[in-house]
Amino acid sequence: MQPENQKSTDFCFTWQGARASLNLTPDFVAMEAAVTAIRVALPVPLRQHFDYLLPPELEVSIGCRVRVPFGKRELVGIVWQLAVKPDVSEQQLKPVLAVIDQTPVLPALLRQLLSFAADYYHHPLGEVLTAALPALLREGRPLADYLPRAYRLTDSGKAANPQSFSRSAKQAELWQALTTQALDEATVKSHYSGSALKQLMAKELVESFQTEIAPYHYQGLAEPALQLTADQALAVTAVNQAQGSFRPFLLEGVTGSGKTEVYLQLIPSLLELGQQILVLLPEIGLTPQTLERFSKRFRAPVLVWHSNLSDGERLNCWLQAASGSAAVVIGTRSALFLPFRKLGLIIIDEEHDLSLKQQDGFRYHARDLAIKRAALECCPILLGSATPSLESLYNCQQGRFTKLTLTARASGQAMPQLELVDLKQQVLQYGLAAQSIQQMQQQLKLGKQVMLFLNRRGFAPALSCQDCGWLTECQRCSAFTTYHKHSRQLVCHHCGATRAVPRQCGGCGSTRLAPVGQGTEQLEEHLSVLFPEVPVTRLDRDSTRRKGAFASLLAEIQQPGPRLILGTQMLAKGHHFPFVTLVVIVDVDGALYSADFRAPEQLGQLLTQVAGRAGRGHDKGKVLLQTQHPEHALLQDIMLNGYAAFARSALLERQQTLLPPCQYMALFRAEAHQSELCQQWLQQVASYCQQQPQVQQLGPLLSPLERRAGKYRWQLHLYAAQRPLLHQLLSQVLAEVSQWPLSRKIKWQLDVDALDLS
Numbered sequence: 202m203q204p205e206n207q208k209s210t211d212f213c214f215t216w217q218g219a220r221a222s223l224n225l226t227p228d229f230v231a232m233e234a235a236v237t238a239i240r241v242a243l244p245v246p247l248r249q250h251f252d253y254l255l256p257p258e259l260e261v262s263i264g265c266r267v268r269v270p271f272g273k274r275e276l277v278g279i280v281w282q283l284a285v286k287p288d289v290s291e292q293q294l295k296p297v298l299a300v301i302d303q304t305p306v307l308p309a310l311l312r313q314l315l316s317f318a319a320d321y322y323h324h325p326l327g328e329v330l331t332a333a334l335p336a337l338l339r340e341g342r343p344l345a346d347y348l349p350r351a352y353r354l355t356d357s358g359k360a361a362n363p364q365s366f367s368r369s370a371k372q373a374e375l376w377q378a379l380t381t382q383a384l385d386e387a388t389v390k391s392h393y394s395g396s397a398l399k400q401l402m403a404k405e406l407v408e409s410f411q412t413e414i415a416p417y418h419y420q421g422l423a424e425p426a427l428q429l430t431a432d433q434a435l436a437v438t439a440v441n442q443a444q445g446s447f448r449p450f451l452l453e454g455v456t457g458s459g460k461t462e463v464y465l466q467l468i469p470s471l472l473e474l475g476q477q478i479l480v481l482l483p484e485i486g487l488t489p490q491t492l493e494r495f496s497k498r499f500r501a502p503v504l505v506w507h508s509n510l511s512d513g514e515r516l517n518c519w520l521q522a523a524s525g526s527a528a529v530v531i532g533t534r535s536a537l538f539l540p541f542r543k544l545g546l547i548i549i550d551e552e553h554d555l556s557l558k559q560q561d562g563f564r565y566h567a568r569d570l571a572i573k574r575a576a577l578e579c580c581p582i583l584l585g586s587a588t589p590s591l592e593s594l595y596n597c598q599q600g601r602f603t604k605l606t607l608t609a610r611a612s613g614q615a616m617p618q619l620e621l622v623d624l625k626q627q628v629l630q631y632g633l634a635a636q637s638i639q640q641m642q643q644q645l646k647l648g649k650q651v652m653l654f655l656n657r658r659g660f661a662p663a664l665s666c667q668d669c670g671w672l673t674e675c676q677r678c679s680a681f682t683t684y685h686k687h688s689r690q691l692v693c694h695h696c697g698a699t700r701a702v703p704r705q706c707g708g709c710g711s712t713r714l715a716p717v718g719q720g721t722e723q724l725e726e727h728l729s730v731l732f733p734e735v736p737v738t739r740l741d742r743d744s745t746r747r748k749g750a751f752a753s754l755l756a757e758i759q760q761p762g763p764r765l766i767l768g769t770q771m772l773a774k775g776h777h778f779p780f781v782t783l784v785v786i787v788d789v790d791g792a793l794y795s796a797d798f799r800a801p802e803q804l805g806q807l808l809t810q811v812a813g814r815a816g817r818g819h820d821k822g823k824v825l826l827q828t829q830h831p832e833h834a835l836l837q838d839i840m841l842n843g844y845a846a847f848a849r850s851a852l853l854e855r856q857q858t859l860l861p862p863c864q865y866m867a868l869f870r871a872e873a874h875q876s877e878l879c880q881q882w883l884q885q886v887a888s889y890c891q892q893q894p895q896v897q898q899l900g901p902l903l904s905p906l907e908r909r910a911g912k913y914r915w916q917l918h919l920y921a922a923q924r925p926l927l928h929q930l931l932s933q934v935l936a937e938v939s940q941w942p943l944s945r946k947i948k949w950q951l952d953v954d955a956l957d958l959s
């Protein structure tokens with residue numbers, strides 16, 4: 202019989218045993234004389250292969266890191282293919298300098314995912330790799346350096362005479378502790394003297410050794426689960442039944458319907474099996490509350506992953522995912538590239554959120570790649586939202602996703618009542634209608650909280666001259682500069698340029714400059730005039746800049762008692778505000794007439810999400826929507842029929858107008874100081890693309906934000922009914938583009954499934 206402890210070491214994570222624990226295919230090949238070159242993925246933004254000679258004394262597996270010469274530099278890359286016929290002549294091949302890993306750091310499944318991503322987004326593999334590997338691994342130190350260490354007595358340590366420490370109590374204390382057991386690094390650091398350790402090691406009485414990271418042991422629920430509603434129970438059963446197979450689900454649950462409880466109840470059965478769960482969130486801001494809810498529920502390690510972690514913390518999370526010692530990882534976009542040992546389920550909350558798509562460099566959509574990952578892992582994936590994207594709804598319609606619905610709030614509370622406030626011919630007080638102020642007063646008097654939504658940070662969108670009408674503009678962008686009263690600056694929200702507030706008008710020299718329009722900073726000031734007794738909490742990018750500020754402002758809101766909460770779209774994202782009974786949407790009119798075909802969808806989502814913050818506790822909620830256009834079809838539709846019906850008709854419209862998600866799209870962008878160069882370059886792309894008449898073109902067009910940071914911006918849209926057709930054309934264009942001299946004079950990008958058309 203196998204002893205118990207040996208069984209558990211089989212599953213333990215050591216780099217010697219990493220191949221087994223990372224589930225790798227046996228692609229280790231001892232290099233033979235016949236092999237010509239190996240292909241290495243390097244972290245450089247170039248669309249080409251990099252082949253190297255492997256000196257006969259070196260051995261390497263696919264997925265291992267190697268150090269190679271690159272121009273005058275040395276780079277750390279990942280072996281991607283063995284035994285390739287090199288792209289260059291044998292004389293030009295340079296040799297690999299060193300092999301860093303004995304066993305792969307990138308398992309086969311992840312390599313497959315990254316290759317897919319590089320192909321799909323037509324992005325250089327090297328940059329895809331950079332997004333996927335923690336920074337410390339890109340530095341090229343052996344992994345063993347990062348594994349946890351522990352301390353134990355050497356043979357002479359064991360034989361040491363206790364009397365010999367009589368002059369050092371601290372050494373005696375540590376030695377004594379080590380006589381009973383080895384101690385891990387963290388324990389030694391927190392409980393014992395560092396210098397005592399150093400001295401014991403110098404005397405060769407104590408030695409350090411590398412320890413293993415073991416898979417987690419699930420110890421059950423830490424708090425009782427809630428009794429599910431019938432809808433919730435159906436959803437949980439459906440996803441549970443798909444365990445062990447790839448199946449995408451969309452959970453469309455109205456705000457406050459208890460989607461999180463569904464996520465929580467899917468997890469225990471997977472933890473029993475030792476599987477891991479990835480929870481993707483669109484924003485860092487949502488990780489603390491989700492972490493709290495998940496770690497309170499399970500006696501199993503729940504980790505977070507986001508860009509605010511230090512390099513060391515990220516590597517730690519990466520190692521724990523790889524070793525199976527992390528049970529649940531809650532993370533933003535790039536968590537989808539973690540090397541889980543056994544992934545059993547992926548959950549994406551707020552799946553409609555645009556932040557799930559990376560908007561610079563490697564422009565991937567975390568939702569779409571997560572679906573690919575689930576397919577590779579053979580596990581279910583659950584996308585949750587109160588306002589699903591038209592993409593996901595379309596996938597349900599096409600039978601690719603299974604739709605699950607939660608139609609009512611879990612608390613039994615009715616959905617908030619929506620009311621349009623017509624601003625025409627009204628005298629407003631600080632941008633608020635008399636009716637809004639009166640209802641705010643009423644709720645505050647009752648001790649309730651009121652939330653005001655205004656999607657414009659700063660004091661005012663611009664300063665204007667009261668004599669000649671001159672407005673403060675950014676010198677580098679086609680945009681006005683926002684007046685920030687607190688920091689006494691004009692800030693461009695597009696390029697970030699700041700300058701001191703001018704004393705005089707730039708047109709006529711008058712000193713009569715005044716703010717135009719209202720931002721959150723100004724509304725905050727006015728609210729404390731209107732309601733001097735009531736505390737105001739403002740949540741926007743400026744008020745949450747300081748580390749920890751966001752969490753402490755959220756904590757304020759969780760306190761009962763009258764309060765005014767004011768903020769930008771930050772407020773709309775998945776937060777649970779139990780004491781808010783009234784939401785006032787101060788101004789949406791700017792968003793009603795946008796040229797972007799996605800604008801109505803996004804506004805519908807935003808309004809529904811903001812409205813969904815009302816009435817989540819015991820008291821019923823109400824939403825006031827202030828507008829100059831109460832007759833606008835979108836507002837009427839949302840108000841009378843709700844998001845689900847609105848989305849259905851929006852999708853129909855996309856079908857009729859041949860727009861995504863009913864068509865596939867890609868966008869070329871060009872930027873340069875000279876506008877004509879961009880236009881010319883895109884024209885060249887457009888002409889080339891004409892060879893494929895089944896791909897429709899729109900443009901080249903000047904982007905809605907014509908100039909940013911001094912550069913003019915143009916775009917060319919491509920649409921096709923069939924994805925392969927579009928992608929084949931894109932590959933052909935990209936091969937051409939690299940040979941055009943003009944390509945070096947401008948900055949260009951390709952954005953597949955572009956969401957940002959600004």
Ligand SMILES: Nc1ncnc2c1ncn2[C@@H]1O[C@H](COP(=O)(O)OP(=O)(O)OP(=O)(O)O)[C@@H](O)[C@H]1O
Pocket residue numbers: 427428429430433454455456457458459460461462586587611612775776777813
């Ligand atoms: N079955 C249940 N019984 C009682 N209360 C529940 C149940 N499920 C969820 N709740 C409670 O309902 C509230 C709202 O749940 P939750 O925050 O999960 O909603 P949500 O669907 O994620 O909302 P949103 O989309 O607005 O973020 C929470 O306080 C939660 O504890």
Ligand SMILES: [Zn+2]
Pocket residue numbers: 675676677678680693694695696697698909910
């Ligand atoms: Zn600017």
